[in-house]
Amino acid sequence: MINIFDFILPTKIRYGKGIIEVLGEELRLLNAKKVMVITDKGLAKTDMLKKLIFIIQKEGIDFVIYDAIEANPKDYNVEDCAAKAREISADTLVAFGGGSPIDAAKAVAVLAKQGGKVRDYQGKGKIKDDCLPLLTIPTTAGTGSEVTFSSVITDTKEKFKFTIKSTAIAAKTAIIDPELTLTVPPMTTAATGIDALTHAIEGYTANCTEPIAEAVGLYAVEYIAKNIVEAVKNGSNLEARDKMMMGSLLAGLSFSHADVASVHCMAEALGSIYDAPHGMCNSILLPYVMEYNLPEAGYKYARIARAMGIDEADDNKAAEKGIEHIKQLSREIGLPVIKSLNVNPDDFELLAEMSVKNGSNASNPRSVTKEDYVMLFNKAYND
Amino acid sequence: MINIFDFILPTKIRYGKGIIEVLGEELRLLNAKKVMVITDKGLAKTDMLKKLIFIIQKEGIDFVIYDAIEANPKDYNVEDCAAKAREISADTLVAFGGGSPIDAAKAVAVLAKQGGKVRDYQGKGKIKDDCLPLLTIPTTAGTGSEVTFSSVITDTKEKFKFTIKSTAIAAKTAIIDPELTLTVPPMTTAATGIDALTHAIEGYTANCTEPIAEAVGLYAVEYIAKNIVEAVKNGSNLEARDKMMMGSLLAGLSFSHADVASVHCMAEALGSIYDAPHGMCNSILLPYVMEYNLPEAGYKYARIARAMGIDEADDNKAAEKGIEHIKQLSREIGLPVIKSLNVNPDDFELLAEMSVKNGSNASNPRSVTKEDYVMLFNKAYND
Numbered sequence: 201m202i203n204i205f206d207f208i209l210p211t212k213i214r215y216g217k218g219i220i221e222v223l224g225e226e227l228r229l230l231n232a233k234k235v236m237v238i239t240d241k242g243l244a245k246t247d248m249l250k251k252l253i254f255i256i257q258k259e260g261i262d263f264v265i266y267d268a269i270e271a272n273p274k275d276y277n278v279e280d281c282a283a284k285a286r287e288i289s290a291d292t293l294v295a296f297g298g299g300s301p302i303d304a305a306k307a308v309a310v311l312a313k314q315g316g317k318v319r320d321y322q323g324k325g326k327i328k329d330d331c332l333p334l335l336t337i338p339t340t341a342g343t344g345s346e347v348t349f350s351s352v353i354t355d356t357k358e359k360f361k362f363t364i365k366s367t368a369i370a371a372k373t374a375i376i377d378p379e380l381t382l383t384v385p386p387m388t389t390a391a392t393g394i395d396a397l398t399h400a401i402e403g404y405t406a407n408c409t410e411p412i413a414e415a416v417g418l419y420a421v422e423y424i425a426k427n428i429v430e431a432v433k434n435g436s437n438l439e440a441r442d443k444m445m446m447g448s449l450l451a452g453l454s455f456s457h458a459d460v461a462s463v464h465c466m467a468e469a470l471g472s473i474y475d476a477p478h479g480m481c482n483s484i485l486l487p488y489v490m491e492y493n494l495p496e497a498g499y500k501y502a503r504i505a506r507a508m509g510i511d512e513a514d515d516n517k518a519a520e521k522g523i524e525h526i527k528q529l530s531r532e533i534g535l536p537v538i539k540s541l542n543v544n545p546d547d548f549e550l551l552a553e554m555s556v557k558n559g560s561n562a563s564n565p566r567s568v569t570k571e572d573y574v575m576l577f578n579k580a581y582n583d
Numbered sequence: 584m585i586n587i588f589d590f591i592l593p594t595k596i597r598y599g600k601g602i603i604e605v606l607g608e609e610l611r612l613l614n615a616k617k618v619m620v621i622t623d624k625g626l627a628k629t630d631m632l633k634k635l636i637f638i639i640q641k642e643g644i645d646f647v648i649y650d651a652i653e654a655n656p657k658d659y660n661v662e663d664c665a666a667k668a669r670e671i672s673a674d675t676l677v678a679f680g681g682g683s684p685i686d687a688a689k690a691v692a693v694l695a696k697q698g699g700k701v702r703d704y705q706g707k708g709k710i711k712d713d714c715l716p717l718l719t720i721p722t723t724a725g726t727g728s729e730v731t732f733s734s735v736i737t738d739t740k741e742k743f744k745f746t747i748k749s750t751a752i753a754a755k756t757a758i759i760d761p762e763l764t765l766t767v768p769p770m771t772t773a774a775t776g777i778d779a780l781t782h783a784i785e786g787y788t789a790n791c792t793e794p795i796a797e798a799v800g801l802y803a804v805e806y807i808a809k810n811i812v813e814a815v816k817n818g819s820n821l822e823a824r825d826k827m828m829m830g831s832l833l834a835g836l837s838f839s840h841a842d843v844a845s846v847h848c849m850a851e852a853l854g855s856i857y858d859a860p861h862g863m864c865n866s867i868l869l870p871y872v873m874e875y876n877l878p879e880a881g882y883k884y885a886r887i888a889r890a891m892g893i894d895e896a897d898d899n900k901a902a903e904k905g906i907e908h909i910k911q912l913s914r915e916i917g918l919p920v921i922k923s924l925n926v927n928p929d930d931f932e933l934l935a936e937m938s939v940k941n942g943s944n945a946s947n948p949r950s951v952t953k954e955d956y957v958m959l960f961n962k963a964y965n966d
Contacts, residue, residue: 203829206597207598215587215793217585217587378586414802418802453795513894
C-alpha cells in the first residue's frame with residue numbers, strides 16, 4: 201500500500217515540569233487582553249488554579265473563570281459558556297482540566313465567534329476558521345485533547361455523544377506540565393491512563409492511520425504500559441507521571457492524525473446513556489475489542505505487545521499475550537468491570553445501534569456490525 | 584530524567600503518490616501571485632519541472648525559474664537568487680530539488696525580505712519572522728529539508744559550511760510525492776538514503792532529543808533500512824520509493840526537533856573542503872561514529888538494530904550487529920569508501936578542527952574532542 205495523507209499540527213507544544221510558568225509569556229504572544237478560563241468545579245478550588253490565576257494577573261491580563269463544565273460535557277454547558285464569553289468579550293480561552301473542560305472549550309471557541317448551537321457544527325466544513333484562540337493546560341494524563349482537533353459533546357435531548365472536528369478548534373498553544381497530575385487520585389489515574397492507551401492503540405491500528413501517527417502511537421504504548429502501575433500506586437512519583445503525560449501526548453498526536461475506532465464507539469454510547477466517565481468506559485471495553493480485532497490486526501497487536509515489553513517472536517502468540525497483559529494491567533490498577541456502571545443488558549441493542557452509527561466505526565481495523573457490538577457488550581458484561 | 588521541550592511544526596505536509604497535483608491549490612492558499620521556482624540545472628531540464636510549471640500556469644500564477652543552485656549551496660548562490668527574487672518582486676518561493684535547492688531557498692526566503700548576506704543570519708535570534716513564504720517539493724528521499732527549520736550554506740571565502748536556523752524559514756507547505764524519486768539514479772538513491780538513515784539515527788540519539796523526535800526517528804530507521812536495497816537496485820519499485828520517501832520525512836521530523844551530531848560535523852567539514860556530496864560523506868562516516876558512540880549509546884543502538892530487523896536480545900550484541908548491518912548495507916548498495924573522495928590525510932587536522940567547532944558537536948551522545956575526530960577520520964581512511 202502506498203501512503204497518502206496530510207499532516208498538520210496547528211498547536212505549539214510546550215512540555216515539561218514547571219512549564220506552567222510560561223503561561224504569561226504565551227498569553228502575551230496570543231495578544232490576550234481578556235481571558236476566559238474554562239474549568240470544572242473540582243479544579244476551581246485547587247491551588248493549581250490559584251497559581252494559574254496568579255500568573256495571568258502578574259501579566260496584567262483581565263480574566264473571568266467559568267467553572268460549570270460537567271463530566272461528559274453537555275451541549276448546554278458549551279452554549280452557556282459561549283454566551284458568557286460573548287457577554288464579557290473574551291478574546292482568548294484557557295482550558296484547564298481533563299478532557300471535559302478542554303473539549304468544551306474547543307466548542308466554545310466556535311460558538312463564541314460563529315453563534316448557533318453546538319450540533320450545528322457537526323459534519324465536515326461546518327466550522328469556519330474564525331474561532332477564539334485557545335490555550336490548553338491538561339491536568340490529567342489521558343485525554344490528549346490538548347493537541348487534537350476534535351471535541352466530543354453530549355446532545356442531552358437525544359442522549360447521544362457527537363464529535364465536532366476542525367483544525368480551527370485545535371489549541372494554538374498547549375502547556376503540558378506533568379507536575380499538575382501529581383495529585384490526581386489513583387482511580388482517575390488508572391482510567392485516564394487506559395484511555396490514553398486506547399488512543400495509542402486505536403491511533404496506531406485505525407484503518408485510516410499513517411506512518412507518523414503509527415510511530416507516535418506505538419511509542420506511546422511503551423510509555424503508558426511501562427508506567428501506569430507506578431503512577432497509580434505511587435502518584436507522587438514525578439518520573440512515572442512524566443512518562444504517563446508524555447504517553448498521553450504521543451497518543452493524542454497519534455489518534456488526531458488517524459482516528460479512534462470501535463472501543464470509542466462503544467465507550468461513547470455508554471457515556472451517552474449512563475454518563476459514565478469516558479476513560480473508565482474505554483478501559484473496560486479495550487481488551488474485548490482487541491480480541492475481536494485479532495484476525496485483522498494481529499501483526500500490529502504483536503508490535504503493541506512487544507512495545508509493552510512482551511518478549512515473544514511469534515506474532516499470533518505475542519498479540520494474544522499483549523491482550524492478556526492489558527487485562528492484567530487493568531486488574532492490577534483496580535479498574536472496575538462493566539457491571540459496576542449499573543449497565544442494563546436490555547440497553548445493549550440501543551448501545552450497539554449507537555456504536556455502529558458512530559463516525560469512527562469505519563476506522564476499526566475489522567468491520568463491526570450492530571450484532572457484533574451486541575455480542576461485544578454481552579461479552580464484557582458476562583466476563 | 585524528566586522531559587522538557589517545545590514542539591512546533593510550522594509546515595503543512597501533503598504526502599502521497601501524485602500529490603504534486605495539489606500544487607496549484609496550495610499556491611492559491613498561500614495567496615501566491617508571483618512565484619520564483621528555485622532548482623538546479625539538472626532538474627530544470629526534466630519533465631517533472633515541466634509538469635510543475637504546467638500546474639502553476641494552469642492556476643494563472645506568474646512565475647520565474649531560477650536554476651543556478653549548486654550542490655552544497657554556496658553563499659553567492661543564495662545572494663544572487665535573493666537579488667533576483669527582489670528584482671522580480673517574487674511573493675512566494677517554490678523549492679524543487681534535493682537538499683541543495685531547498686536549503687538555498689530557505690536562505691533566500693530571509694535575504695529577499697531582510698537583506699544582507701547569508702552569514703549575517705547565523706546565530707540565535709538573527710532571523711526575523713518576516714520571510715518570503717516557501718513551498719518545498721523534494722525530489723530525493725534523503726534531505727528531510729522539506730520539513731526542517733535549518734539551511735546549511737557554504738561560506739566560500741572561509742571554506743566552511745554553516746547553518747542558519749529558525750522556524751520562520753521552514754516551509755509553509757511541503758508537497759512530498761514519492762513518484763518524483765522514481766528516476767533518481769542508484770548512486771544518488773544510495774547516498775541520499777543513508778543520509779536519511781543518518782538523520783534518523785542522530786535525531787533519535789542526540790543529547791537534546793525528546794520523545795516525539797525519538798518515536799519518528801526510530802520508525803524512520805525501520806522504513807529506510809528495510810527498503811534501501813530495493814530502492815537502489817530496482818528504482819522503479821514505487822512501494823520501495825514510497826517507504827524511502829516516508830523514512831526521509833520521518834527522519835527530517837526527528838532531527839529537526841532534536842539535532843544531528845558528529846556524523847554531520849565531520850560530513851559538513853568534508854563537504855566544505857572537498858565539495859563532496861553531503862549524503863555520500865554522511866554514509867561513509869556513519870558506522871565509524873556509531874562505533875565510537877557505542878559506550879554511551881548502546882541501549883539506543885540496540886533498539887536501532889532491532890528496528891532494522893536484527894533479532895538479538897542482548898543490547899550490546901544487538902548494537903554491534905546493527906553497526907555491522909549498516910556497513911553491510913552500504914557495501915550492498917555500492918557506496919564508496921572515503922579514499923574515493925580524494926581526501927588528503929594531511930587535511931585531517933583541519934577537518935577535525937572544523938568538526939569540533941560545528942554547532943552540533945555538543946549534541947553527540949558521546950563527547951568528541953579534536954583528537955577523537957582526527958582518530959575517526961584516520962579510521963575511516965585506513966579501513
